[in-house]
Amino acid sequence: MLKSGLTSASSFNSPAMRSSFLFFIVLILFLGFSKSSQALAPENESCLKCHTHQTITFHNTLTKREDKRLMNPLYILDKDHFASGVHAKFKCIDCHSADYSKYPHNAELKLEPLSTCLDCHGGDAKYAAYQFEKIDLEFQKSVHFQKSGDSFTCSKCHNQHYYQAKSRNSSEVGDIVKFSNEMCMSCHSNNSKFQLISDKLKPALSQIHEWLPNQELHFLNVRCIECHTQVVDSLSVSHNILPKEKALKNCVECHSKNSMLEASLYKYKNLQSRSKIGKLNSIIKNKSYVIGAYQNIWLNYISILILILALAGISIHVIARIIKK
Amino acid sequence: MNSENKIYFYPVWLRIWHGINALGILVLIFTGINMQYATPGFKLMDFELAVNLHNIAGILVSANYLIFVFGNLRTSNHKFYRIKLKGLYKRLRLQVEYYTTGLFRNQDAPFPLSEKRKFNPMQKVSYLLVMYLFVPGLVITGLGLLFPELIIENVYQVSGIFLTAVLHASLGFLVSIFLIVHLYVASIGKHPINNFKSILNGYHDLNGH
Ligand code: HEM
Numbered sequence: 001m002l003k004s005g006l007t008s009a010s011s012f013n014s015p016a017m018r019s020s021f022l023f024f025i026v027l028i029l030f031l032g033f034s035k036s037s038q039a040l041a042p043e044n045e046s047c048l049k050c051h052t053h054q055t056i057t058f059h060n061t062l063t064k065r066e067d068k069r070l071m072n073p074l075y076i077l078d079k080d081h082f083a084s085g086v087h088a089k090f091k092c093i094d095c096h097s098a099d100y101s102k103y104p105h106n107a108e109l110k111l112e113p114l115s116t117c118l119d120c121h122g123g124d125a126k127y128a129a130y131q132f133e134k135i136d137l138e139f140q141k142s143v144h145f146q147k148s149g150d151s152f153t154c155s156k157c158h159n160q161h162y163y164q165a166k167s168r169n170s171s172e173v174g175d176i177v178k179f180s181n182e183m184c185m186s187c188h189s190n191n192s193k194f195q196l197i198s199d200k201l202k203p204a205l206s207q208i209h210e211w212l213p214n215q216e217l218h219f220l221n222v223r224c225i226e227c228h229t230q231v232v233d234s235l236s237v238s239h240n241i242l243p244k245e246k247a248l249k250n251c252v253e254c255h256s257k258n259s260m261l262e263a264s265l266y267k268y269k270n271l272q273s274r275s276k277i278g279k280l281n282s283i284i285k286n287k288s289y290v291i292g293a294y295q296n297i298w299l300n301y302i303s304i305l306i307l308i309l310a311l312a313g314i315s316i317h318v319i320a321r322i323i324k325k
Numbered sequence: 326m327n328s329e330n331k332i333y334f335y336p337v338w339l340r341i342w343h344g345i346n347a348l349g350i351l352v353l354i355f356t357g358i359n360m361q362y363a364t365p366g367f368k369l370m371d372f373e374l375a376v377n378l379h380n381i382a383g384i385l386v387s388a389n390y391l392i393f394v395f396g397n398l399r400t401s402n403h404k405f406y407r408i409k410l411k412g413l414y415k416r417l418r419l420q421v422e423y424y425t426t427g428l429f430r431n432q433d434a435p436f437p438l439s440e441k442r443k444f445n446p447m448q449k450v451s452y453l454l455v456m457y458l459f460v461p462g463l464v465i466t467g468l469g470l471l472f473p474e475l476i477i478e479n480v481y482q483v484s485g486i487f488l489t490a491v492l493h494a495s496l497g498f499l500v501s502i503f504l505i506v507h508l509y510v511a512s513i514g515k516h517p518i519n520n521f522k523s524i525l526n527g528y529h530d531l532n533g534h
Contacts, residue, residue: 213376217473251372256364299491303498310502314509317424321513324429 040083041091046101052079058103077161085162095160117154135239138232142241148197156197157183167237173221180223180237211249226254226261254290261290334443334529339402342392343524349386352378354501361494380471387464393456405443406453416446428513438529448510455503459496466493 040048050056053071060067082088093100097109121132139145144152166179187193187202194202209215227248229238254261335343356379359369369375397403419435424447427435436445444452469475469489511520515532523529 211373213373214473251376252363252368255360255372296491299495306498306502310505314505317509320429 040079040088043091043093047092048077048079050103051075051077081162085160085164087160087163117158131235134235135237138235138239142229142239143243144197144241146243152197156187159186177221177223180225181219184224222254222261330531331528332438332440332531333527335524335527336400336402337527338392338396338400340524340527342389342396345389346386346393349382349389350500350504352382353386354497354504356382357494357497383464383467383471386460387467390460390464406449406456408449408453413446413450417450420445420447424513438531443529451503451507455500459500459503463493463496463500466490466496469493 050071054076055068056071057066057068059065095115097112099106099109118132118136121127121130122136123133139154144156164179167176170176170179187196188205189202191202194200206215209218212218225238225241228241228244230240230242232238232240355369356375359375360372360379363369363372363375397406416436423432423435427433434445436442438445466489470486470493473486511524512518514520519530
């Protein structure tokens with residue numbers, strides 16, 4: 001009761017993912033043609049010629065005619081989105097088979113196993129800071145791996161084409177939260193993707209989280225993983241996604257002086273802001289305010305002082321009243 | 326009952342307002358402290374319960390505040406709140422001197438209560454401040470926090486919610502201090518309990534003061 005976020009909290013359950021897909025398509029229509037790819041490998045042009053467009057025209061060797069067909073929407077790439085991702089510099093055939101350069105593509109190419117994240121990033125000193133091995137260990141404890149094993153690949157959440165290291169690089173908490181939650185939502189609010197690993201339908205998130213006051217505000221300002229993972233201090237982002245029974249359901253964990261958020265959402269950001277703009281500033285500039293987690297020492301001191309003065313004044317007055325009676 | 330030395334100071338609507346307000350604000354202070362200072366190791370009560378109670382009591386006190394405003398508009402009670410700025414400082418000083426010294430020398434109160442005067446200058450100033458600045462400030466910031474989507478996102482780069490919350494907590498603290506002093510000052514009189522009886526039965530006993 002008395003919750004204000006209920007009305008629009010449905011954005012999580014709504015066909016937002018489907019419409020964002022439509023949005024991509026519109027985006028491609030508007031931007032795809034006008035902007036040329038920035039910083040993308042020139043070798044990719046021949047792939048992107050089809051894989052960024054809605055339609056494809058090819059010479060049909062059987063009918064001997066030019067055929068114009070619709071592209072399979074799942075195989076349309078957002079070029080600009082790709083260009084802003086961590087793998088923007090890669091050639092398509094760095095990961096996909098070089099045989100894809102022939103069209104029509106050989107159907108068996110689909111069976112080729114793609115590299116996993118660790119194939120490239122594992123044991124690489126250049127990426128030591130990211131602790132890929134440790135992430136892998138943590139991930140193997142997670143409910144995702146426990147339930148689905150190896151078929152739950154990194155890419156189920158981390159889209160290789162578009163991935164950005166937001167939680168490390170963004171200075172906007174809201175940005176980090178949005179990016180992170182969209183990863184979860186890409187399956188948890190999208191039945192077709194959800195059923196890649198489950199026979200059930202996606203859970204009704206806004207009902208399940210009905211107990212949470214100001215649901216929408218929470219969803220916009222903290223990540224799902226804040227409550228649904230086990231925080232590991234040495235990792236920037238914890239990857240041990242807990243089964244739902246073990247999710248945190250205790251307001252005070254975040255809404256208190258030693259807020260758990262300091263160890264999770266604000267961890268990396270704190271490291272950055274402490275050196276640059278100071279803690280107070282970073283709290284003030286942050287759009288979200290966590291009840292109880294912010295306590296200004298000076299305000300606390302001043303209020304204790306005022307309280308003591310008031311009580312002392314009253315005590316002295318009481319004593320004087322008794323003596324003079 | 327309305328004998329010579331008794332004044333009917335507190336009409337029914339005022340007593341109803343005051344009763345609801347007093348209880349509501351006690352709940353707000355208790356739950357508010359819990360929300361601001363609870364930790365996983367220490368809490369006065371369940372956080373969720375505190376939030377819900379705080380919301381309910383806050384709405385109740387806000388609606389109740391309308392009784393205070395309209396009650397004063399529609400009855401003559403508002404005349405007790407009229408304040409003249411000229412000479413205010415001097416009147417306040419006289420009252421403070423009375424509370425700090427005169428009272429103990431059995432001097433007469435500088436502003437004795439009468440049909441025309443329900444409050445001494447200190448009461449008047451503090452009631453005006455609390456009822457027309459602090460409480461409405463709390464109501465407005467409180468409603469803002471209840472419907473955060475109404476709050477301006479940024480005020481000169483500073484988070485609007487942050488400002489609202491700090492203002493809300495600070496005003497809440499000031500009202501808590503007011504309450505402590507209010508309770509104490511109300512106990513000053515011939516017999517400490519007299520004023521509390523008055524706010525319940527409506528009659529102020531001039532002899533009892
Ligand atoms: C347990 C809580 C409270 C008790 C026992 C209490 C007691 C009293 C008493 C005895 C009076 C009559 C004396 C006088 O007129 O000065 C009074 C009046 C008043 N109280 Fe309280 N009070 C409480 C809480 C509050 C709170 C929380 C507020 C405001 C935030 C408040 C505002 C007022 C005002 C404005 C009057 C004057 C009303 C009028 O006559 O127009 N009181 N209270």
